[in-house]
Amino acid sequence: MDALPRICVREGVKPGPLRLGEAQAKHLTGARRLRAGDAFLVFSGDGREYRAEIEATARGSVQATVGALTRQEPLPALELEIWCANVRANRMEWAIEKCVETGADIFRPITCERTARGQELSAGRRERWERIAIEAAEQCGRLHLPRIETLTPFADACKRLRGPLVLADPDGGPWSTIAPLLPERGTLTVAIGPEGGFSEGEVAEARAAGTLIASLGPNTLRTETAAAVATALVRTHTAAASGGR
Numbered sequence: 490m491d492a493l494p495r496i497c498v499r500e501g502v503k504p505g506p507l508r509l510g511e512a513q514a515k516h517l518t519g520a521r522r523l524r525a526g527d528a529f530l531v532f533s534g535d536g537r538e539y540r541a542e543i544e545a546t547a548r549g550s551v552q553a554t555v556g557a558l559t560r561q562e563p564l565p566a567l568e569l570e571i572w573c574a575n576v577r578a579n580r581m582e583w584a585i586e587k588c589v590e591t592g593a594d595i596f597r598p599i600t601c602e603r604t605a606r607g608q609e610l611s612a613g614r615r616e617r618w619e620r621i622a623i624e625a626a627e628q629c630g631r632l633h634l635p636r637i638e639t640l641t642p643f644a645d646a647c648k649r650l651r652g653p654l655v656l657a658d659p660d661g662g663p664w665s666t667i668a669p670l671l672p673e674r675g676t677l678t679v680a681i682g683p684e685g686g687f688s689e690g691e692v693a694e695a696r697a698a699g700t701l702i703a704s705l706g707p708n709t710l711r712t713e714t715a716a717a718v719a720t721a722l723v724r725t726h727t728a729a730a731s732g733g734r
Contacts, residue, residue, distance in 0.1 A: 493540075494521045495530045495627045497634070502533045507541060507553045514551040517543070530559060534626070534634030537561045562632045567727050568676045570595035572646055573716045574604050574683035578614065584713035585618050589625035589635050591717055592724035596622070597638035599646055603685040615639070643680070643691060647698070652676035654700045657715055658692055661702035668726045670701060679723060681716045 496513050509517070517523045525543050531553075532538040538560040545552045571593045573584050581598065588596055596618075618637050626634055647654070652675045655667065671677060680687075680695075687695070696702060705718050 493528055493530045494523065495532065495538075495630070497623050497627050498531055498533050499623070499634070500533070501535075502531050502537070502539055502555060504539065504555050504557075507531065507555050509551040509553060511549040514546065514549060517551055518546050529553075531555060532632055534632070536563060536632045538632055560632060564633060565592075565594070565727075566674045566731070567672060567723075568594045569720065569723055570597060570676060570678040571716055571720055572597045572599045572641075572643070572678060572680040574599055574601050574681060574712050575640060576683070576712050580711070580713045582618065582621055584716045585621050585637070586625045587713070587717035588720045589622050589631070590629040591720040593635055593720045594633070595636045595638060597646060598640045599643050599680070600640060601643045601683055602688040602691060604683045643687075644694075646680075647695075650678060652678065654695070654698075655679045655703050655719075656687065656692065656695045656700050657681050657705050657719055658687060658702050659704055659709070660692075661704040664703055664705060664722055667701055667703040668722070671723065671726060673727060673730055677723065679719045681712055681719060683712055 494517060517529060523543055525545055528540055528542050530538055531541045537558060539555045540557055540559050541553045541555045543551055543553050571588050575598045585596055622635050622637055653672060705715055
């Protein structure tokens with residue numbers, strides 16, 4: 490049996506009537522070919538998901554009824570923030586999608602000494618990134634929406650830390666030795682550098698501040714791949730440590 494389509498309504502969801510706008514209506518009635526009487530799942534990102542049923546369709550809208558609560562989850566004990574060096578637009582979009590799917594709560598693009606220039610974050614691009622994050626959350630079954638932050642210089646981001654920082658570097662310690670040092674609660678940040686890696690100065694500054702320096706494996710990874718791998722490694726470790734999924 491195919492899984493029910495999932496739709497995010499950021500304005501909020503509760504049992505009762507629900508009118509979906511053009512984009513969501515097009516997805517349900519066009520891409521998914523739902524009609525009156527068909528069911529789907531709806532959530533707003535607050536940790537709750539409901540089953541809903543289409544009552545009527547019209548051009549550019551869907552009228553539905555939200556019914557029973559199907560799932561409810563608290564926020565994860567460990568909030569995971571991923572810093573990803575700014576790369577080309579299509580590769581950054583891939584990184585956002587995959588980091589959301591693997592469990593990042595906050596995604597922050599950063600600029601470093603070796604980051605390519607001329608890739609400033611416009612309002613339109615950030616809006617697109619937020620849409621990609623929502624669509625990824627819909628697809629993978631998440632109940633809490635991730636947050637996309639503004640483009641931030643690495644040094645400035647370091648001044649805003651709210652917990653431990655892990656910096657990904659080929660010369661860092663093996664992940665198996667770093668993972669047991671990670672917190673189980675609070676906020677953890679993982680920083681992924683550009684193709685050329687973090688500069689010697691950036692790594693030295695991070696070491697002096699007590700940052701954990703971790704290798705993500707023997708192979709050289711693209712920036713966007715490293716971001717997704719790091720997210721999956723952290724979430725796999727925290728799940729194992731808590732004895733849950």
